[in-house]
Amino acid sequence: MGVVLLPQVSRRWLRHTIPLAIFALLLFYLCTRSLRALSGCGSGAQPCVTEGPPPSQIRQQLGSLEAPEREEPRCLGPEGMLGRLVRPFRASLNLEGDVELSQYLAGWRELIKFLTPFGSIFTFATSEAFSKVTALEARVHGPDAAHYTSLATMAAWERRAGLLERPGVAPPDSAKASGSRTTLLLHRALRWSQLCLQRVATGAHRGPSAGEQCSDAYSTVLGPHHPWLVRQAARLAFLSFPGRGRLLDLACPRTGEAEARAALARAAGTLEEVYNRTQGLLAERGLLQLA
Ligand SMILES: *[C@@H]1O[C@H](CO)[C@@H](O)[C@H](O)[C@H]1NC(C)=O
Secondary structure (H helix, E strand, O other), rough: OOHHHHHHHHHHHHHHHHHHHHHHHHHHHHHHHHHHHHOOOOOOOOOOOOOOOOOOHHHHHHHHOOOOOOOHHHHHHHOHHHHHHHHHHHOOOOOOOEHHHHHHHHHHHHHHHHHHHHHHHHHHHHOOOOHHHHHHHHOOOOOHHOOOOOOOHHHHHHHHHOOOOOOOOOOOHHOOHHHHHHHHHHHHHHHHHHHHHHHHHHOOOOOOOHHHHHHHHHHHOOOHHHHHHHHHHHHHHHHHOOOOOHHHHOOOOOOOOHHHHHHHHHHHHHHHHHHHHHHHHHHHOOOOOOO
C-alpha cells in the first residue's frame, strides 16, 4: 500500500510544484524587468551603459576641471558607500593571519546595503546573505561569544565541541548550521561579489556587459553549489542586471567614470584580500568541503 501511495503523492506534489515553480520564475523575471524599467535604464529611453570617452580622456577632463588629483576618491572616504564597506573588511584583517569575525560581519552588512539596490539578483545570488550574517552575529554575541572572536578560534571550538557537520552533508535546518559552515557560504558569496565588482570596474567599453561578466562569475563560483531551479532563476535574473554605468553611479555617485572605476577596483581588491585570507584559513582546516 505504502509503495503505491508514495509515487502518487510525489506525482501529485510534482504536478503542483512544477507550474508553481515556473510561475514563480516568471514572476521573478517580470518583477526584475519592471524594476529596471522604473529605474529608467534599459526601458528604451536610456541606455544602461553610457558609452563615454575612454578613461584616460575622462581623467584629463577631470584634471582640467578640478583641483589637482585628490588622494582618494570621495566614495572611498568615510562618508562614501565604498569607504563604509572597505573599512570593516580591512579591520577584519588586523589579527595577524586570522580574520576577526565581528568586523567581517560588519563589512558584510555594508556589502549587502551596497548590493541591494542593484536588484534582486544580488540578494538571490548571495542566497540570503542577510540571514547568514544575522545567524553568525547571533553566535558572535551569544553565550559562546568567547569562542567566536575570529575564524581560527571559531573553527577550533566548533571542532572540539563536535559542532561541525560531516563534509558534504547539509544540516537539516540551515539556521542551526555551524558557524564554520555559515562562514563558508558567505565566503563563496564574497568571492562572487568581488569578481563581479572587479570585472565591472575593469571591463572594456566594447567588451561583455556587466550582466554577462557577473553572470559568468556566478556560473564559476556559485552555480556549482546551487540547485538546478536556482541556477535557472539566476540566469533569468541576470538578463535584467544593471548596466556598467548605473553600477558605477551607485558605487560613486556624481563622480567621473575613471574615478568611479578606480574606486570600485580598490574596493574589490580589499574584498580579494579578505577572500584570500579566509580561503587559506578554511583550506588549512579542511573546511572547504563542509557544504
Ligand atoms: C589573492 O591570491 C591570488 C592567488 O594566490 C593572488 O594571485 C592575488 O594576488 C591575491 N590577491 C590579493 C589582493 O592579495
